[in-house]
Amino acid sequence: MRPLFRKLLMLIHFVLDVSITICSLGFYSPGWHFNLDDIFKAFHFAHYSYWTSPLDYVVLCLLRQVSLLIAIIIIRRGKSKKLRSWMLIYDILGILGYMVAVVKLLAFDETGTMMSYPGIYMSTGSAVFLTFSLPFAIRYTLLIKETEEVGYERLQSESRENTNVENGSTPANGTASASESNTENKEEDDAVTKEEKEKRLPLSKHLWQIMKLCGKQWKWFTAAYSLLLIDCILNLVEPALYSQMMSTAIQMKSFDVLKRACLILAIVQFSEATCNTVRYICMQYAERLTARNIRVGLFKAILHQDISFFDENKTGQLMSRITHDSESISNSLPVYIETTTNNLFMLFGSAPIMFYCSWQLSVSTFITFPITLLMTKYYGLIVEKLSEKENDATAVSNETVEEVLSAIRTVRSFAAEKMEYMRYTRNTDAWFKISIKSVVLGTFYNYFWATMWNIEDVVVYLYGGYLTLQGRMAPESLLTYVFYHWRLHAALNVSYFSLVFLQLAFSSLFSDVMKTIGSSRKVIHIMNRIPELDYEVGTETPEVVGNIIFEDVEFAYPTRKTANVLNGINLSIEPGKTVALVGPSGNGKSTLVSLIQQFYSPQSGRILLDGTPIQQIDHHHYHTKIALVAQEPTLFSGTIRENILYGIEDGTDDDMMRVSEMANVHEFVSKMEKGYDTKCGEKGVQMSGGQKQRIAIARALIRNPRVLILDEATSALDAESESMVQEALNRCAKERTVLVIAHRLSTVRSADRIAVIEKGNVTEMGNHDDLMKNQDGLYYKLVHKQLNSLGTKKDEEDEKPIVDFF
Ligand SMILES: Nc1ncnc2c1ncn2[C@@H]1O[C@H](COP(=O)(O)OP(=O)(O)OP(=O)(O)O)[C@@H](O)[C@H]1O
Numbered sequence: 001m002r003p004l005f006r007k008l009l010m011l012i013h014f015v016l017d018v019s020i021t022i023c024s025l026g027f028y029s030p031g032w033h034f035n036l037d038d039i040f041k042a043f044h045f046a047h048y049s050y051w052t053s054p055l056d057y058v059v060l061c062l063l064r065q066v067s068l069l070i071a072i073i074i075i076r077r078g079k080s081k082k083l084r085s086w087m088l089i090y091d092i093l094g095i096l097g098y099m100v101a102v103v104k105l106l107a108f109d110e111t112g113t114m115m116s117y118p119g120i121y122m123s124t125g126s127a128v129f130l131t132f133s134l135p136f137a138i139r140y141t142l143l144i145k146e147t148e149e150v151g152y153e154r155l156q157s158e159s160r161e162n163t164n165v166e167n168g169s170t171p172a173n174g175t176a177s178a179s180e181s182n183t184e185n186k187e188e189d190d191a192v193t194k195e196e197k198e199k200r201l202p203l204s205k206h207l208w209q210i211m212k213l214c215g216k217q218w219k220w221f222t223a224a225y226s227l228l229l230i231d232c233i234l235n236l237v238e239p240a241l242y243s244q245m246m247s248t249a250i251q252m253k254s255f256d257v258l259k260r261a262c263l264i265l266a267i268v269q270f271s272e273a274t275c276n277t278v279r280y281i282c283m284q285y286a287e288r289l290t291a292r293n294i295r296v297g298l299f300k301a302i303l304h305q306d307i308s309f310f311d312e313n314k315t316g317q318l319m320s321r322i323t324h325d326s327e328s329i330s331n332s333l334p335v336y337i338e339t340t341t342n343n344l345f346m347l348f349g350s351a352p353i354m355f356y357c358s359w360q361l362s363v364s365t366f367i368t369f370p371i372t373l374l375m376t377k378y379y380g381l382i383v384e385k386l387s388e389k390e391n392d393a394t395a396v397s398n399e400t401v402e403e404v405l406s407a408i409r410t411v412r413s414f415a416a417e418k419m420e421y422m423r424y425t426r427n428t429d430a431w432f433k434i435s436i437k438s439v440v441l442g443t444f445y446n447y448f449w450a451t452m453w454n455i456e457d458v459v460v461y462l463y464g465g466y467l468t469l470q471g472r473m474a475p476e477s478l479l480t481y482v483f484y485h486w487r488l489h490a491a492l493n494v495s496y497f498s499l500v501f502l503q504l505a506f507s508s509l510f511s512d513v514m515k516t517i518g519s520s521r522k523v524i525h526i527m528n529r530i531p532e533l534d535y536e537v538g539t540e541t542p543e544v545v546g547n548i549i550f551e552d553v554e555f556a557y558p559t560r561k562t563a564n565v566l567n568g569i570n571l572s573i574e575p576g577k578t579v580a581l582v583g584p585s586g587n588g589k590s591t592l593v594s595l596i597q598q599f600y601s602p603q604s605g606r607i608l609l610d611g612t613p614i615q616q617i618d619h620h621h622y623h624t625k626i627a628l629v630a631q632e633p634t635l636f637s638g639t640i641r642e643n644i645l646y647g648i649e650d651g652t653d654d655d656m657m658r659v660s661e662m663a664n665v666h667e668f669v670s671k672m673e674k675g676y677d678t679k680c681g682e683k684g685v686q687m688s689g690g691q692k693q694r695i696a697i698a699r700a701l702i703r704n705p706r707v708l709i710l711d712e713a714t715s716a717l718d719a720e721s722e723s724m725v726q727e728a729l730n731r732c733a734k735e736r737t738v739l740v741i742a743h744r745l746s747t748v749r750s751a752d753r754i755a756v757i758e759k760g761n762v763t764e765m766g767n768h769d770d771l772m773k774n775q776d777g778l779y780y781k782l783v784h785k786q787l788n789s790l791g792t793k794k795d796e797e798d799e800k801p802i803v804d805f806f
Pocket residue numbers: 311557559560565584585586587588589590591592
């Protein structure tokens with residue numbers, strides 16, 4: 001908003017306020033006649049009486065102008081941030097002003113004659129409107145630029161922080177590495193949260209997304225909400241019907257009328273109960289179906305993500321999103337809508353009837369409403385933050401459980417049970433503290449809410465009784481009023497969330513649904529997240545011979561973007577050949593394999609399979625042609641059969657037997673009681689390391705791949721198994737391209753070509769004999785070094801020579 005326009009708006013507010021307040025004083029006589037004398041009369045301080053003088057409205061107007069002036073001065077002194085934090089005072093002043101105006105109206109009513117003065121309504125109306133609108137005017141005119149600036153600054157500093165983290169740069173004064181790594185870990189922990197905050201959808205769009213998720217079950221929700229409407233109507237007519245019939249029966253002194261009245265009442269109540277039951281079933285069905293769909297959708301979205309996403313987000317946290325967060329969307333939002341509809345209906349249905357019974361009583365009853373509104377708004381803001389924190393804390397606790405349980409053997413062997421217990425306790429304590437804050441806050445809020453209603457109750461009985469005793473309200477009207485007041489109380493007091501409608505009606509902050517929004521943001525963020533590397537874009541299904549080419553490939557892991565692992569690597573792996581990658585640890589051998597597997601995409605350069613860039617090849621087709629046996633193969637908890645046939649829809653037992661023989665699996669499976677139906681246990685925990693690796697080799701071979709990648713595939717095998725598997729692999733290698741990463745000379749020396757990977761580059765290339773000729777080369781030094789240590793090993797163990805480069 002332009003400064004000039006803002007100034008103009010404030011000026012309009014000022015001029016309107018002063019002119020309406022003063023002009024309305026000219027109408028303080030019966031009929032619509034402007035009388036200048038009335039204005040002067042109002043300023044006769046000597047004749048001031050609270051019950052008759054409109055001077056209080058002028059004082060209110062003065063106070064408004066003073067507070068506006070203070071706000072302008074604060075802003076001009078450049079302390080707008082401070083003003084933002086003081087806005088609560090303006091809100092409270094606004095509400096107090098409103099209450100003073102309303103009480104003043106009731107005071108005028110006490111005179112009996114003054115209510116025919118149009119000026120009274122003008123003064124009250126303008127005082128209520130202008131007092132209320134002042135905090136809004138300050139917020140949305142004077143403070144709006146400030147908001148943008150703060151947001152911009154925050155984004156700037158966040159992006160600066162991000163850049164620092166990405167660059168791996170330390171703060172200017174260089175803090176200790178421990179704290180650095182703590183910060184790094186925390187940032188990794190909060191990866192989704194951070195990314196999600198950066199790409200945070202505006203509230204309206206976000207709500208629309210939630211609606212869309214729930215809206216798929218619109219038929220069930222429509223049925224539920226239709227029944228809700230019927231229920232609301234019945235709820236609304238019931239008190240009027242009841243009080244009407246009761247008073248008629250009492251007036252007529254007729255028991256028959258009373259019986260008829262009770263029968264009608266019973267029918268209404270039975271209909272209400274039936275509606276409620278059917279509505280509950282529809283609602284529950286729709287909610288659970290929505291939860292199911294969100295879970296499935298979220299799981300699909302997670303499966304679709306690139307591998308770097310999993311580097312950044314921990315399993316436990318993702319589990320939390322699927323189990324807890326996705327359910328809270330389906331559970332909460334439809335219920336909020338239901339409660340809100342009910343409340344709105346009750347409020348807007350009851351209010352006219354209550355005003356009809358007595359406008360004075362209604363005005364006094366609703367006098368505390370703005371206070372409740374204000375409390376709800378601030379309560380909502382805190383709840384949103386607490387709820388996000390609570391969800392994150394839950395996710396961190398879950399993540400600890402997941403991590404510890406999946407590595408329980410490591411924990412046991414390092415006697416780290418106590419340490420892990422303490423870690424979990426710490427994380428759970430963090431959750432506990434936040435959730436207790438939430439509970440305390442909620443309890444206080446409920447207490448406040450109940451107190452407000454209790455005050456209103458007292459006002460209704462006292463003031464209602466007073467009006468009735470004065471003959472200004474009929475006893476039946478008071479009875480009807482009390483019934484509606486109770487109903488309204490019951491409806492609005494279902495829970496503090498029910499107050500959400502107030503926020504919908506009066507504020508852009510939908511704070512009370514923030515609990516849902518807090519959790520749903522993460523769910524929706526993941527569901528909308530477009531993977532940087534989409535495995536489904538490739539469509540080509542070429543015949544594969546098995547020629548892999550790396551062309552100037554540069555790569556850094558997304559989590560460490562500035563630390564290049566591969567520096568413009570060029571490598572050609574010819575079809576049908578076995579190529580071994582050797583080199584010092586941490587120099588990029590496994591990274592090369594990850595790129596061939598399309599876990600990541602290079603920052604620059606290309607990887608070609610038979611001349612086709614690999615990302616253009618259909619995902620399924622590609623992975624039937626290229627199979628990997630990883631360093632630490634992961635088995636699934638199913639049977640050995642299921643593990644070998646994993647991902648093969650039409651695999652037969654014959655296929656399985658064939659590859660099992662080749663990978664030397666059959667040899668140990670045939671000795672097992674349940675054979676191929678033996679369960680492997682979680683992550684293959686019921687298998688030995690060698691058995692796991694042989695099953696993994698069989699799993700790769702069953703695809704009959706053109707390219708077989710062995711990332712230290714035989715490292716866990718004993719000497720005997722290794723030679724058997726090696727022999728099998730050699731047989732397979734005849735028809736295939738084999739890329740092998742090995743630390744053992746026995747595996748490496750038989751390769752057709754050996755590529756030495758050093759600092760992300762190919763520094764030497766050739767077969768064993770070629771490379772041994774270069775005595776300055778790394779390969780020669782490695783072999784020489786290892787052959788020396790081999791002598792020692794041989795002496796010590798007198799075993800088959802196993803030469804590890806490292
Ligand atoms: N997921 C990852 N995220 C970030 N950095 C990684 C990741 N995986 C590996 N790195 C880093 O990349 C570098 C190369 O790792 P890589 O696993 O390719 O080495 P390697 O040559 O296969 O080592 P080794 O022989 O010990 O298996 C290392 O510095 C490692 O810390």
